[in-house]
Amino acid sequence: MAALDRSLISRLPLFQGMAPEEQSEILRSARSSRYAKDSTIFEQETEAHSFFVLIAGHIRVVRTTPDGQQVIARYISEGEIFGVAAALGRTTYPASAIAAVDCVVLAWPNALWPELARRFPVFGATTYRTVGNRLQETQTRVVEMSTEQVEQRVAHALLRLANQTGRKTESGVEIDFPISRQDIAEMTGTTLHTVSRLLSKWEESGIIVSGRQKVTVKDAHRLVVLSESRTKG
Amino acid sequence: MAALDRSLISRLPLFQGMAPEEQSEILRSARSSRYAKDSTIFEQETEAHSFFVLIAGHIRVVRTTPDGQQVIARYISEGEIFGVAAALGRTTYPASAIAAVDCVVLAWPNALWPELARRFPVFGATTYRTVGNRLQETQTRVVEMSTEQVEQRVAHALLRLANQTGRKTESGVEIDFPISRQDIAEMTGTTLHTVSRLLSKWEESGIIVSGRQKVTVKDAHRLVVLSESRTKG
DNA sequence: GGGAGAATTTGCGCTGGCGCAAACTCGGGG
DNA sequence: CCCCGAGTTTGCGCCAGCGCAAATTCTCCC
Structure with missing residues (x-):
């Protein structure tokens, strides 16, 4: 060699x-x-x-x-x-x-x-x-x-992915490898169904755009807000 | 010195x-x-x-x-x-x-x-x-x-405590430092209320005995069974 | 020995998110 | 270009476990 x-x-x-x-x-x-x-x-x-x-x-x-x-x-x-x-x-x-x-x-x-x-x-x-x-x-x-709701955990996970492996595009920060709803669920301790519902909601309000095995964060700031609000206790 | x-x-x-x-x-x-x-x-x-x-x-x-x-x-x-x-x-x-x-x-x-x-x-x-x-x-x-119910997590936590820091007594294995329901809750990501309910149930069925800031595991085997059964998915 | 505060127990109502099931959509291989 | 299968979406019902509140019991300190 x-x-x-x-x-x-x-x-x-x-x-x-x-x-x-x-x-x-x-x-x-x-x-x-x-x-x-x-x-x-x-x-x-x-x-x-x-x-x-x-x-x-x-x-x-x-x-x-x-x-x-x-x-x-x-x-x-x-x-x-x-x-x-x-x-x-x-x-x-x-x-x-x-x-x-x-x-x-x-x-x-x-x-x-x-x-x-x-x-x-x-x-x-x-x-x-x-x-x-x-x-x-x-x-x-x-x-x-231990302390956060599912919605915050998923928001945190997306932010981390966007920061660590994000690639800037004209429409936002895209996670630059294929990642499924199931993958996100396995990172956050929830189900792909719940992840799918959350992403749909966030897409509707313009925070992200997503496709098959693809997520682009458009409004990181609002995602940060979501990741911090509504803590238990 | x-x-x-x-x-x-x-x-x-x-x-x-x-x-x-x-x-x-x-x-x-x-x-x-x-x-x-x-x-x-x-x-x-x-x-x-x-x-x-x-x-x-x-x-x-x-x-x-x-x-x-x-x-x-x-x-x-x-x-x-x-x-x-x-x-x-x-x-x-x-x-x-x-x-x-x-x-x-x-x-x-x-x-x-x-x-x-x-x-x-x-x-x-x-x-x-x-x-x-x-x-x-x-x-x-x-x-x-990510994968277990609260009951299993608490069972696991008690087993770990009993193994790592347990002290054998005539009535079972006692965790040899003061530990409150709140502490156990903070180890397992639940509330002291839920921990209290679980411990009460387990005490009733003879798996443990517990007092104020004190837990003694009497039947580790049954606790193992509890910690393994009824997984999600 | 008594009192105060801490720890624990227990009831009750509610809900976040899961399980299940079915429909739909997209992308790549033949 | 069409078909197949993986990935995704969405509806629905349910329940584990949380939040709140109140009662009870220890334990330690005075």
Whole structure:
């Protein structure tokens, strides 16, 4: 296989603060793969063999319950590290990672983690900062699910998606990967029916426009208002 | 102040695998404090100055929403490390830590984290493993809140408390710190009223006995059954 | 030992959002 | 270009669990 080009990663925040030759070196032990839409990068509960950086595309991280219900843990965007079980001393993946669109991914064998973290402290520190962010986000999600109504949770989820992965178009901010009502339901702990009703209502009042597997936020401000109002208690 | 005795920590899993002189050395930079019941060890959103190990007692970690609602993120038991913002590159605490009973705590200044993690790799690795466990637990909680009914969530919470901090008595497994209906509600995303009704029902059928700020699990098996049955979908 | 405040219990009415079912629409493959 | 199936919309009935309120019981402090 051909050597990977440093330009793949030099622009990513994760590798900022590393010298060019360090970037090249880290790449030397990486393997690059393409994953077609809907294919699985790794599966929940299976032996964790590698950790990953997403070079292009979007990835859905999904937890499945014993009885088959799915919950979307998060979406991974370009430049993010994921599948970092190794860095946290786990031996299996706690969730599955599925390509939401065609993706390009770099992978390193887990066995290399200790060495890489030691040789490139910035890389290790950035990874742990990412883990910290995710822990905090996940806790925020617990708080939201404990204290907010469904309408606010869905509004929050859309705002987060628009901010993190939104693409500006002439008509608003469009979430730039296919996302179904069912997906939004699995992010917010509700049903696709309720999501559909909410989106219909919001579309009617001009806050969003949406189509099949597509949502565009037209009036983020009013969505913020919705996400904050009418708290329980 | 007097030097801390190595016996404080030598029995804790967090410090296993460290040589006695290493344990002594790590203790040399620690400060020991007592916290009375209901006092605050650190407060959400404030500058993170230290990380901690709980030597004795129980600590409640609480997230408060902008409008004042509280959610219990987790309980810390003896021997656990907590307030590890430093290890995750954060500068403020994402939650408050409050003594559920009188506590003894060791604290290290955050500035020492990088050095300690470098000098004592086992210590760093154990900490990151703990963080990994918490991330996974928190995600499990999201899944539960998304897919389970209140009754199952409360059953799960009681089982977890009984396993993690339970004390065997002649009548069952007693949660060995004061915990109110309100606390359980804040752990499970419901109201103290609903928790009270559930506990009354379970007491009537002999699954638990409970009193003011006290719960004893008598029949864990039936509680497991309750925690698994009647899932949505 | 008594009083006050905190924690708990319980009743009652209401409603947000789910479950079910059916119709509809869009987009891509043949 | 048409058809098929996945994705979406919408109606309807129902009920788990919340909000409110009041009564009751501990427990700790004076």
